[in-house]
Amino acid sequence: MPTCEDGFFEYLSSIDCSDVEVYAIPEGSVVFPKVPLMIIEGPVAVIQLLETPFLSLVNYASLVTTNAARHRLVAGKSKNLLEFGLRRAQGPDGGISASRYCYMGGFDATSNVAAGRLFGIPIRGTHSHAFVSSFMGLDDIIDRTLASSDGSNKCEDFVSLVENWLARIKDGSLHGTFGETNLSELAAFTSYALAFPNSFLALVDTYDVMRSGVPNFCAVALALNDMGYKAAGIRLDSGDLAYLSIETRKFFHAIEEEFGFVGFGKMNITASNDLNEETIDALNKQGHEVDAFGIGTYLVTCYAQAALGCVFKLVEINKQPRIKLSEDVTKVSIPCKKRCYRLYGKEGYPLVDIMTGEDEPAPKVGERLLCRHPFNESKRAYVVPQHVEELLKCYWPGNSAKSREELPSINEIRSRCMAYLDRMRPDHMRRLNPTPYKVSVSAKLYDFIHFLWLNEAPVGELQ
């Protein structure tokens, strides 16, 4: 039984977005609940078809960017943040989105090579545990030669050079801190260094970090140094990351001192293994020596809050305002096509966002303005803005003569995101009991919302 007429499909094939206008807050902006992220205008049937695509494109993107920014805030600006989430995202394409939006939110790089290629995101990663365990011993290495960094000489047996360094470490001041290291691990590290002498970053926890992985790494790094190469560092992927990073740092400093290797103590330590905001915060409190965090699962699945509840509301049709009521006041929509502004105070911080009716005059710098909570009568305040920013820009003018904002590059979006977060008043950003940022409506819009509410709601039914 057909569920609709052929004419409907003909209609669908005839429509396009030439009569649609799309306004949006620029990507990378800091935004708050109730302020529309986008305003879509046009024929209602066309707009209705856009509801799910827009929500599907905006919800996860905003959520994971926010999650990335939260991880950046807790890790601090000096740390390298690497997104390692591809295998835990919602399939390959969920992973591509994750890599893209984590970068926008302030991550430095991704292990997702496809995302790097598509969007120009820097790529970082290490070898896998399976790479280490695929080696049986040093005999697995066939080609043992390594040319020096400047091409001036060639080491015919780099494996022996590594073995010599391992013996020197073992016999020196670090004597007794480790015994026989795992030689299949040493083979894997040596093989990796032979292939990538400029980017030797070793995963050191396949067998035992302090008794095998770190000494093996140091032997290879010292041998690379003989040939003019600088090792990139280590990655810890299990165990007590605070303790292991501190012990590893001590080991590196001991190598620096013992062999007069200036800078070895500052060797990069990357940590991974189910990291999230809480574990990084705990590491910070405890003290650690980690330079870079590789974050996957908790980042891309937004484990702490796995969904963002953006919705799509009809607020005006044929110049008539529309309102969606609900027994839950947070679900009541704010009617009418609106203009939205961010008002900044003397110290340069954003003070409040305000929504006005479309035809109201824009807030003016230096002029006192009443900002009202949209639903709570008693919450209101006068604000004298020092700077006024209109939030929504036109990104799709359709056939109208309006000018279209250029779409920024991913790096511009990332810079905007970090700059906007920097500009927030610190008490809005603190982890514990942050001050809520206020979102308000103009006095005129307030009165209109409450007039409509009274007229649409059946008497005696609202809370």
Add this chain to the structure above:
Amino acid sequence: MPTCEDGFFEYLSSIDCSDVEVYAIPEGSVVFPKVPLMIIEGPVAVIQLLETPFLSLVNYASLVTTNAARHRLVAGKSKNLLEFGLRRAQGPDGGISASRYCYMGGFDATSNVAAGRLFGIPIRGTHSHAFVSSFMGLDDIIDRTLASSDGSNKCEDFVSLVENWLARIKDGSLHGTFGETNLSELAAFTSYALAFPNSFLALVDTYDVMRSGVPNFCAVALALNDMGYKAAGIRLDSGDLAYLSIETRKFFHAIEEEFGFVGFGKMNITASNDLNEETIDALNKQGHEVDAFGIGTYLVTCYAQAALGCVFKLVEINKQPRIKLSEDVTKVSIPCKKRCYRLYGKEGYPLVDIMTGEDEPAPKVGERLLCRHPFNESKRAYVVPQHVEELLKCYWPGNSAKSREELPSINEIRSRCMAYLDRMRPDHMRRLNPTPYKVSVSAKLYDFIHFLWLNEAPVGELQ
């Protein structure tokens, strides 16, 4: 600076999966931790390239299917389960995966039309709140005619027919339970019924469920009945779903009685609004009259556990077993290429899964077999299986002469999933304190694991 040699890219362009063999537990099977979901054999460099794609394809798929199955278990077999998650998934493609795997896990339908088209999943949905609020009043309806279901007659003014029914309801025994309903809502329902007289399912909570939405729905449903059509039901999307569904059911029964409309009391009630396992369980305990649940956010984001931690481990290379040690015993890998079996008991329930070395004889029906916990020496039990099922099948034989299992259809996978869940012993499936299902290794494999462990681990470092 180039990070690798041209020869590497030449190598990449030369490889394919003809030397790879892939074994997997059939999709839709019930599986347990430690038993490999897939076994991949082939040249190590090629296999290594498959790690992330396979994990990305398996992790979320398995997680969301499991989550769907959990929702089915708590909702019961008699309820219709509708997946409504597209707008909260990880972008459009995350949403497509979600729809597909939720169906496999036991959902009945999706609101994702693209997934319906791609995979043949039944499509269900209702109109939106925006559709209701896009109407101003009954004057918005231009074409008021409706042909009867059998084509024998035509109603010239279906709107008046609806208005008459609304007046009859208001004046009858339900007098006083509601006053003036919202006429823009009535217009939306009437318009929807005119377009889809065979599938009129109304979202009744835009203004007020009991004082507007339900009476308006009943008026339209009664008018449709006059024309030979059967309304499909209502959807509740906010408020106290237990209370509202019970009150709505009473209203429907009152209509049945008042107007002698046999079956009206059984009209379908769909509920949605941030539903999950917990809320459905609470509704069950409280009592409700919901026939179908529409579940989105919590389902597709797997909010209760947003990631599945499947990993990829090298277990054998060049006939040599490999083991990955860890201070966390749950992260120690089980070495060697293995065969995996499920052993069933007399009552038809699965008793235990057992992994053996590749060359060990398969467990035999009626023969006593020692099953050992892979790591805990004291946990062991003899089992006499009544039925033995080998778990992994060959789905990609590469160039080998092995036969390839056919890929089942989505409906076959769904049926397998539901049948396998049905076959589980109830104490493994209960919500509170379920009995853990046991996963074991053969005595021979146990000894081998522990031999390797002792030989690979640096002395004195394991917990």
